[in-house]
Amino acid sequence: MKERFKHFGILSVMGAIALIGLLAQPAAHAQQYAVSSVTVTNDVAANSTNGTDSAAIGLTKYDEFGLLIKFESEAANTSNTDWVFKYSLDGTTNFATASTMLITLAATGTTPVHFVTNIHCGSIGYIALDSIGNRSATVALTNISVKISCKPKRSG
Numbered sequence: 001m002k003e004r005f006k007h008f009g010i011l012s013v014m015g016a017i018a019l020i021g022l023l024a025q026p027a028a029h030a031q032q033y034a035v036s037s038v039t040v041t042n043d044v045a046a047n048s049t050n051g052t053d054s055a056a057i058g059l060t061k062y063d064e065f066g067l068l069i070k071f072e073s074e075a076a077n078t079s080n081t082d083w084v085f086k087y088s089l090d091g092t093t094n095f096a097t098a099s100t101m102l103i104t105l106a107a108t109g110t111t112p113v114h115f116v117t118n119i120h121c122g123s124i125g126y127i128a129l130d131s132i133g134n135r136s137a138t139v140a141l142t143n144i145s146v147k148i149s150c151k152p153k154r155s156g
């Protein structure tokens with residue numbers, strides 16, 4: 001009888017250790033990945049700059065963000081285009097008054113341009129598209145799309 005209680009005690013201890021091991025697993029966190037479309041006009045006339053009213057996109061949880069710019073020309077054209085982004089600390093006011101980030105891309109006629117890059121934003125909390133400039137003297141830009149993707153920094 002004493003032997004039976006000895007085995008019961010050992011099994012109880014082993015069961016408790018196994019239960020603690022199961023309960024001590026780190027909590028699973030959902031993966032967060034978000035792609036935000038930036039509000040833009042679909043056309044930029046020849047030799048002009050369109051300001052945008054795009055809403056600020058929050059970068060407060062991220063050190064970097066991905067940027068996609070897509071556009072094409074209505075006809076043959078290899079002129080440059082200017083994409084001006086501005087930064088803010090609060091996302092509603094206090095945007096930088098000078099161009100914060102300028103990206104210049106060459107048009108490729110009616111073949112769509114797809115520009116994708118990764119940008120380090122550090123402690124900047126918000127970004128917004130300020131304007132799109134078309135340097136072509138005769139050809140408009142069309143089919144414009146701007147997207148920003150955010151994914152939390154992975155440690156380890």
